[in-house]
Amino acid sequence: MLGLVRSMKNNFAPINRIPPEIFSLIPGYLREDDVDENLITMTHVCRGWRDLLIARTRLKCTNAHKTRIYIERSKLSPLEISLYKGRAATYLEDAFLSVVPHLSRLKSLNIVGRVDILKNLIP
Numbered sequence: 080m081l082g083l084v085r086s087m088k089n090n091f092a093p094i095n096r097i098p099p100e101i102f103s104l105i106p107g108y109l110r111e112d113d114v115d116e117n118l119i120t121m122t123h124v125c126r127g128w129r130d131l132l133i134a135r136t137r138l139k140c141t142n143a144h145k146t147r148i149y150i151e152r153s154k155l156s157p158l159e160i161s162l163y164k165g166r167a168a169t170y171l172e173d174a175f176l177s178v179v180p181h182l183s184r185l186k187s188l189n190i191v192g193r194v195d196i197l198k199n200l201i202p
Contacts, residue, residue, distance in 0.1 A: 089125045099131055106132065119145055122152055130156075137161050137189070140174040147177050157186035164192030 089095060109117050122129040133152055137159040140146050150158075158181060162170040 089127060095125075095127055102128075103131060116145070119148055137187075138178070139163070140170040140178065143171055143174040143177060146174040150177060150181055153184075155184065158184045159187045159189075160185065161189040162191070 106118055106121075118132060122132055129152060133149070134156050138146065138149055139161050158178065160175075160178060162175065164170065
């Protein structure tokens, strides 16, 4: 009961009056290097923020620990995954391997890089 009261109190906070369509754009303004870290921090604010951010965020698999946390917090939400191999952020195979058991939840998979990335992913 106490959890329900706290949740309702959070719903009336001014920040939670921002339409979800606008609020979900916030991660797009974070620096590319800080997205993973700040995203996890933002999901700690309240249940509403966590649900909204997880539902509208693309997982990049650049950090194994953070990928596991994201998977845990996303519960049954559909997963959008982007894998990059190149000069920019590079995905880690061990981070992606933690996603494999949850592929039934896959909404989209975006792979950017050379074709040899697929050789590592297929097994």
